[in-house]
Amino acid sequence: MPSMDSQELRRRFAALTTAHLTDACIRAQVPVRCAPSALQAVVPGTRVAGRALPARHVGSVDVFLEAFEDAEPGDVLVVDNGGRTDEACVGDLVALEAETAGVSGIVIWGLHRDTADIRTIGLPVFSTGSLSTGPQRIEAQPENALESAVVGDWTVTRADLAFGDEDGVVFVPSSNAADVLDLAESIRDTERRQAERIRSGVSLRAQVRFDRYLAARRENPSLTFREHLRAVGGAIEE
Known part of the structure; x- marks a missing residue:
């Protein structure tokens, strides 16, 4: 976990955007790791920030339940379903159980279902879209299923933080979080001053x-x- 706790992380991100974070990563010479643009919030305007809790899905929800056993308050479940478009891997019961486990949101490299129920639950969920059918397969769970998750081009571990908003999801190493957030706040303040001056005629x-x-x-x-x-x-x- 980064030096700041999950509440402080969410508090600071509440006044920032993922665009501020990616600009700060460039400034800090930290790789910019954005999830593919198709990965968006199920409910527009939803935001999430927390430590990544990775899980590789192979056809059964038990990998998520196992991940929740070790979840810490504020963690973000990051689901690797290979970006598949033929099945949904997270539905309302997983979202509800995630909330019960103290997880602050779910990021899925793949599809979700039970959209209406997920909206009612209110837990932030980001996915590449929805589909009514769940998995029709069961494959062997790899030994490292809870160690990392691949999202697009990026491998995400528990050493990473996940941030999501209207522009999508970005992953930042916990070890760089303090510097990136400090720079993001500086960039935000500069942009606000510039915007105010444009409105005033400069x-x-x-x-x-x-x-x-x-x-x-x-x-x-x-x-x-x-x-x-x-x-x-x-x-x-x-």
Whole structure:
């Protein structure tokens, strides 16, 4: 678990977005690990933040129940169902049991079902979509089924944190959480100041001295806008 507890983690993320976190990862030189864009909240506007609780699904819910045995309050169940589109692997009973176990949300690399009941339960669930049928297969559970979960291109372990909002889900190593959150808050504050100045009549081009950037780029074609922004204290790209 990161140095901050689950409540502090959720409190800080409540004033941020996943976009702030990804920009902060770039600034901190931490790999940006976004779940595929198809993975979205079942209920629009839902947010989640917590330590990843991985589980690899092979056709039966028992792997989730086993994961809940070791769950800590605020954990986020991260389900690896290989991104399958032929079966749903999480339904209302798993969501309800997750809530009972103190889990703060579920992220599924795959499909869910029982959408109406999940909405009623209110536990944040993120998935790639819904399908009425559950699994019609039972496969052998690998020994490391509770050690890691693959989501898109990324392998997620209990050393990671999961954050989700209207823009999707991003995973951040617990060891980098404090730095990433600090940077995200700084980026958020800079962007808010820039937005306020735009509304007051000072264009973004004026704020970031865009004319100076164009002149400098003519002298040095390799100069990037990101390098210029860092020099002038802008935050539009990170």
